[in-house]
Amino acid sequence: MSNEAKSGNGGQGEADKYFRLIAENLTDMIALVDITGRRLYCTPNYSFLGDPEKMTGTDSFIDIHPEDKERIKGIFFETVRSGIGQSTQYRLLLKDGSVRHIQSQGIAVKAPDGKVEKVIIVSRDITEAKDAAEKQKALEMQLFQADKLNSLGKTISGVAHELNNPLTGIMGFCQLLLRDEAIQENSRHREDIDTIFREAERCQKIVRNLTTFARKHKPEKTFIGLNGLLEDSLRLQQHQLDLHNITVTKELEPDLPKTMADFHQLQQVLMNLIGNAQDAMGQQTAKKLLAIKTRKIGGFIRVELADSGPGIPADCLGNIFEPFFTTKEPGKGTGLGLSISFGIIAGHGGRIWAENIPGGGARFSIELPIAEEPAPGDKKTAGAEPAALKGQRVLIIDDEQCVMDVTVRILRTLNLSPDTARDSETARKKIASGNYDAVVCDYRLPGQNGLDLFKWAKNLKPELEKRWIFISGSSGGEELSTTGRPVLAKPFSFEALQEALGEVLK
Ligand SMILES: Nc1ncnc2c1ncn2[C@@H]1O[C@H](COP(=O)(O)OP(=O)(O)OP(=O)(O)O)[C@@H](O)[C@H]1O
Ligand SMILES: [Mg+2]
Numbered sequence: 001m002s003n004e005a006k007s008g009n010g011g012q013g014e015a016d017k018y019f020r021l022i023a024e025n026l027t028d029m030i031a032l033v034d035i036t037g038r039r040l041y042c043t044p045n046y047s048f049l050g051d052p053e054k055m056t057g058t059d060s061f062i063d064i065h066p067e068d069k070e071r072i073k074g075i076f077f078e079t080v081r082s083g084i085g086q087s088t089q090y091r092l093l094l095k096d097g098s099v100r101h102i103q104s105q106g107i108a109v110k111a112p113d114g115k116v117e118k119v120i121i122v123s124r125d126i127t128e129a130k131d132a133a134e135k136q137k138a139l140e141m142q143l144f145q146a147d148k149l150n151s152l153g154k155t156i157s158g159v160a161h162e163l164n165n166p167l168t169g170i171m172g173f174c175q176l177l178l179r180d181e182a183i184q185e186n187s188r189h190r191e192d193i194d195t196i197f198r199e200a201e202r203c204q205k206i207v208r209n210l211t212t213f214a215r216k217h218k219p220e221k222t223f224i225g226l227n228g229l230l231e232d233s234l235r236l237q238q239h240q241l242d243l244h245n246i247t248v249t250k251e252l253e254p255d256l257p258k259t260m261a262d263f264h265q266l267q268q269v270l271m272n273l274i275g276n277a278q279d280a281m282g283q284q285t286a287k288k289l290l291a292i293k294t295r296k297i298g299g300f301i302r303v304e305l306a307d308s309g310p311g312i313p314a315d316c317l318g319n320i321f322e323p324f325f326t327t328k329e330p331g332k333g334t335g336l337g338l339s340i341s342f343g344i345i346a347g348h349g350g351r352i353w354a355e356n357i358p359g360g361g362a363r364f365s366i367e368l369p370i371a372e373e374p375a376p377g378d379k380k381t382a383g384a385e386p387a388a389l390k391g392q393r394v395l396i397i398d399d400e401q402c403v404m405d406v407t408v409r410i411l412r413t414l415n416l417s418p419d420t421a422r423d424s425e426t427a428r429k430k431i432a433s434g435n436y437d438a439v440v441c442d443y444r445l446p447g448q449n450g451l452d453l454f455k456w457a458k459n460l461k462p463e464l465e466k467r468w469i470f471i472s473g474s475s476g477g478e479e480l481s482t483t484g485r486p487v488l489a490k491p492f493s494f495e496a497l498q499e500a501l502g503e504v505l506k
Contacts, residue, residue: 024043024044026043028123029043029122029123029124030042030121030122030123031043031046031060031123032109033060033119033121035116035118037060037073037076038058038059038060039057039058039059040118042056048100049063049092061076063093064091064092065090065091065099066093068091075106079119080108080119083114088103089101089102099127101125101126101130102124102126103124105122106120107119107120142346145321146346148322149339149343152323153343157211160211160473161444161473163203164207164473164490164491165400165402165403165473166402167490168403168406168490169403169405170200171493172409172492172494173406174194174196175197175410176409176413178194222260222261223259223260223373224259224266225258226294226301227252227294229266229267230250230252230270233267234292237271237275240278241290244281244282245288247287247289247290248291248292249289249292250292251293252292256294256295256296256301257296257301257371258370259348259350259371260371261348261368262348265344265347265348268340268341269340270305272337272341273364274305275337276337276338277290277305279328279333280309280310281307281309288309290305290306290308291304291307292304292306296370300350300369300370301370303365303367303368304364306361306364309360309362310360311356311357311360312354317354320354321339321352321354323339324339325338325339338354345366348369349369350368351366352364352365353365389414389415389416389501389502390416391417393416393437393438394416394419394439394440395436396419396439397422397440397445397450399444400442403490404422407440410494410498419436422446423446424452427441428448428457431460431461436467437505438467438468438469439464439467439469440471440497441469442472442473443471443480450480451479451483454468454470454483454485468504469485469504471488471490472487473490486504
């Protein structure tokens with residue numbers, strides 16, 4: 001091309017003029033540098049680095065990000081040596097601290113003896129495309145994660161359901177035994193049974209955690225101020241934080257807008273994050289700091305929790321939100337905390353992410369959408385005194401032997417008169433022909449499910465509608481709660497069943 005320009009009409013000077021005009025009107029940036037890397041000429045669109053006129057003679061590597069500089073020098077001097085230009089990507093670090101991503105192509109300019117005497121560098125700012133690609137990747141990761149959680153959730157909710165039935169039996173029989181006079185007099189037996197009960201309660205908590213994680217129904221949302229929620233959660237952990245010598249600093253934006261959220265679920269997320277920070281700082285001798293910040297960003301409320309622990313190992317950063325991923329020793333962590341938190345925040349239309357803080361520590365950020373609060377509505381009024389239980393006839397409908405046995409025993413202990421049905425067919429016959437004062441009915445049943453049975457029964461005997469109590473393993477919760485009837489989650493306690501019966505038998 002330059003040969004043509006030399007011999008063409010108008011000669012070299014004319015051609016230079018046109019090439020300069022083209023170069024200076026392209027969106028790409030063009031620089032001519034000597035073989036030591038010093039700039040000889042820069043197009044005006046380099047002005048974001050300074051005045052291009054004054055760049056002549058300056059070092060072309062000076063604005064390259066320190067982490068990329070050596071690599072780029074290597075590529076440049078290889079081009080000078082071999083005469084073969086290369087294409088590469090790197091970052092520029094601007095004076096204001098911001099970073100631009102650049103794609104460059106080097107072109108060797110050779111002297112007649114074949115030696116490289118200059119290099120032309122054609123560059124393009126790809127920062128926006130790169131940001132968009134990263135956002136897209138993050139979005140795909142979130143979708144992938146949500147999908148994986150969803151299928152795992154299905155398995156877990158099945159397992160939880162299976163565990164809730166035997167747990168109902170274990171806890172119910174323990175409570176019955178603890179009421180037995182002979183046991184009450186024998187302190188050793190009482191303590192043993194108490195231990196069994198407490199350990200079963202531990203299992204119940206694990207199963208509850210698993211079901212929260214797996215839960216498909218929508219959270220129960222009210223208007224919540226996150227500052228208050230944070231203060232509450234800190235108060236609950238205060239003792240532990242003091243014990244571990246952790247200093248908490250708070251930067252809570254006053255007048256922070258509210259969000260629509262399930263209080264208990266969000267509290268669970270915060271407790272998980274505070275607990276993790278505490279574990280991360282563990283035995284370290286350096287000062288233990290937990291810095292909490294809230295602020296409004298666009299249509300979102302952002303909560304940040306930053307600790308002064310060791311940070312998250314780089315090779316774990318991509319896994320910490322996965323279910324059962326833990327670096328804690330066996331018995332210390334189940335690896336569910338963050339995956340549960342991820343599910344909860346996603347269920348609120350928000351997002352949660354983690355990053356390491358340059359200089360040490362990890363920062364977890366949550367963003368939740370801002371919600372406008374409506375005018376205050378009516379509050380629910382408290383119920384009246386429960387009825388005395390004496391001889392009333394109660395039909396228990398459940399196909400699980402152990403749940404059936406323990407419920408029968410609890411009803412007898414409460415001086416009620418239980419009857420049983422193990423499937424919907426038998427239940428229908430008994431309801432049609434018998435006179436029951438109350439019904440305790442499982443959701444999952446052989447034949448018709450508990451909800452359909454309830455609808456059928458209230459048509460036939462409208463008085464039963466207000467005398468119906470549901471029990472449920474883990475499924476059907478949301479559907480059942482639309483009936484307005486009490487729903488006891490298995491494993492339910494003696495007291496919970498007693499209270500529900502007292503209410504319906506009023
Ligand atoms: N603040 C933090 N600093 C460093 N690493 C963290 C921090 N928070 C979480 N992690 C890492 O993420 C992993 C997963 O956390 P997650 O809360 O899901 O599970 P866990 O705390 O190990 O167990 P669980 O919460 O079920 O008791 C942790 O084991 C730890 O390696
Ligand atoms: Mg945890």
